[in-house]
Amino acid sequence: MAVWANALIQGILLGGLYALFAAGLSLIFGIMRLVNLAHGDLIVLAAFIILTIATWLGLDPFAAMLAALPIMFVAGFALQHLLLNRTLGRDLLPPLLVTFGLSIIIENGLLELFSADSRRLHGGAIETTSFALGPDVAVGVVQLLTLASAVAVILALNVVFYRTALGRAFRATSDDLEIAQLMGIDHPRIFSLAMGLSFIVLTIAALYLGMHANFDPTIGPQRLLYAFEAVIVGGLGSFWGTLFGGIIIGIAQTIGAQLNPEWQILGGHVAFLAVLVFKPRGLFPRTTD
Amino acid sequence: MALLETRGLTAFYGDFQALYGIDTMLQAGETIAIIGANGAGKSTYLKSIAGLIRGAADSVRFEGAPIGATSAAEIMKRGIALVPEGRRLFPSLCVEENLLVGRYGREAPGPWSLGRIYELFPGIKTRRNSASTTLSGGEQQMVAIGRALISNPRVLLCDEISLGLAPIVVRALYEALRHIKAAGTSMILVEQDIAQAIKVSDRIYCFQEGRLSLSGRPSELSREQIHLAYFGT
Numbered sequence: 001m002a003v004w005a006n007a008l009i010q011g012i013l014l015g016g017l018y019a020l021f022a023a024g025l026s027l028i029f030g031i032m033r034l035v036n037l038a039h040g041d042l043i044v045l046a047a048f049i050i051l052t053i054a055t056w057l058g059l060d061p062f063a064a065m066l067a068a069l070p071i072m073f074v075a076g077f078a079l080q081h082l083l084l085n086r087t088l089g090r091d092l093l094p095p096l097l098v099t100f101g102l103s104i105i106i107e108n109g110l111l112e113l114f115s116a117d118s119r120r121l122h123g124g125a126i127e128t129t130s131f132a133l134g135p136d137v138a139v140g141v142v143q144l145l146t147l148a149s150a151v152a153v154i155l156a157l158n159v160v161f162y163r164t165a166l167g168r169a170f171r172a173t174s175d176d177l178e179i180a181q182l183m184g185i186d187h188p189r190i191f192s193l194a195m196g197l198s199f200i201v202l203t204i205a206a207l208y209l210g211m212h213a214n215f216d217p218t219i220g221p222q223r224l225l226y227a228f229e230a231v232i233v234g235g236l237g238s239f240w241g242t243l244f245g246g247i248i249i250g251i252a253q254t255i256g257a258q259l260n261p262e263w264q265i266l267g268g269h270v271a272f273l274a275v276l277v278f279k280p281r282g283l284f285p286r287t288t289d
Numbered sequence: 290m291a292l293l294e295t296r297g298l299t300a301f302y303g304d305f306q307a308l309y310g311i312d313t314m315l316q317a318g319e320t321i322a323i324i325g326a327n328g329a330g331k332s333t334y335l336k337s338i339a340g341l342i343r344g345a346a347d348s349v350r351f352e353g354a355p356i357g358a359t360s361a362a363e364i365m366k367r368g369i370a371l372v373p374e375g376r377r378l379f380p381s382l383c384v385e386e387n388l389l390v391g392r393y394g395r396e397a398p399g400p401w402s403l404g405r406i407y408e409l410f411p412g413i414k415t416r417r418n419s420a421s422t423t424l425s426g427g428e429q430q431m432v433a434i435g436r437a438l439i440s441n442p443r444v445l446l447c448d449e450i451s452l453g454l455a456p457i458v459v460r461a462l463y464e465a466l467r468h469i470k471a472a473g474t475s476m477i478l479v480e481q482d483i484a485q486a487i488k489v490s491d492r493i494y495c496f497q498e499g500r501l502s503l504s505g506r507p508s509e510l511s512r513e514q515i516h517l518a519y520f521g522t
Contacts, residue, residue, distance in 0.1 A: 171381045
């Protein structure tokens with residue numbers, strides 16, 4: 001029984017990581033209906049930026065992540081302002097093609113700069129610190145921090161979206177772009193701010209990606225897949241749904257691994273397909289869609 | 290100098306020309322009505338002023354400055370607000386959020402605040418936290434007018450605010466327009482309900498198939514003139 005309880009708890013904690021992968025994707029899709037196929041590679045890029053800052057300045061990964069946040073916000077704003085805003089319109093294909101191309105450029109650029117070697121963000125003693133919840137159940141501090149960060153990020157996004165004028169502008173733009181302009185909302189700027197915010201979230205995700213396991217320039221597309229699954233399982237347009245979507249994928253993976261170590265990834269995909277079959281709009285879809 | 294003026298205003302939807310050289314003028318404090326049958330180009334005229342359809346810069350002038358090629362967001366910031374046809378409230382925002390988002394781009398001093406708008410439309414105050422989609426058509430129209438008013442615009446553009454509403458609701462809305470006019474806001478009303486529009490307007494312009502067919506003060510125009518300008522026969 002304890003092994004299943006352990007699988008469940010580890011799954012919930014892993015779900016925090018997937019929710020972090022997914023939150024930025026969910027935010028961008030929710031506001032501008034843009035499916036960012038480069039999202040996974042951008043997370044890996046952010047992990048390399050954190051690694052570089054940590055190495056050059058001799059900082060621990062948490063401090064390096066904080067230093068990377070403003071850089072990434074500006075990078076996200078600029079990417080949207082200079083490139084992605086030009087691709088948005090009635091046709092959904094141009095942003096898909098451009099972000100797909102961007103993912104290839106990022107992956108190959110990272111391979112050129114950092115080689116295909118696996119890297120890791122070393123957090124020191126915290127990486128191996130854990131505490132026991134029972135005789136066969138232990139919780140790692142990094143894993144717990146990941147879930148806590150995911151909850152904090154979702155909470156913060158909810159505050160921004162539902163308690164601020166900027167959040168009202170985000171939602172109004174998402175509802176009706178034409179009428180939003182009549183409110184004095186400069187939608188290209190709103191989209192750029194949203195992408196900057198998404199980059200902040202993916203940089204936080206990158207910190208935990210790098211502390212959970214090794215990473216190399218080629219792992220982006222798989223993180224994108226987990227993020228997609230979490231967003232769709234949770235229901236489009238709902239941040240809390242995205243958190244629960246991530247947790248469901250995480251639990252399905254750890255239970256799959258408990259059944260057979262080769263079934264970890266399969267378990268997540270099966271859960272995703274089951275939700276698509278029985279609840280195609282996801283478990284917590286936004287009611288106004 | 291006119292507060293708002295169109296000179297030779299034209300508008301196109303692709304190859305289709307919707308407006309042919311429209312000349313209109315709005316003085317400060319004045320209310321004008323644009324009347325005409327379906328497809329006459331009334332909504333296109335308002336969209337051209339609000340920046341949703343852009344044309345030659347000089348074809349629309351506001352406070353002397355050319356705004357015909359300016360973006361809708363920038364025009365709103367300068368003080369022109371549109372109540373769009375069909376209300377078009379934001380479904381994911383509650384009633385009060387719909388009102389508040391109206392001042393995102395412009396927070397000018399003036400007679401209109403959230404409290405004053407609730408005084409003007411007491412019915413929507415009790416529904417302030419409701420989803421805007423649960424309101425009746427009349428209540429939605431009140432929110433749409435409030436959303437445009439809250440930025441204290443110099444010019445309020447109203448597109449068919451009586452469309453699809455019961456006569457008693459229409460009378461209430463036009464009573465509110467009288468208060469808005471009394472507070473000093475200039476207005477352009479696009480209407481098919483000629484009788485209501487004429488009552489509150491200082492001047493009327495009649496459109497027919499994208500062209501200006503008649504203009505003048507309501508007291509100077511006969512029913513026959515308006516009928517001919519409206520229907521063309």
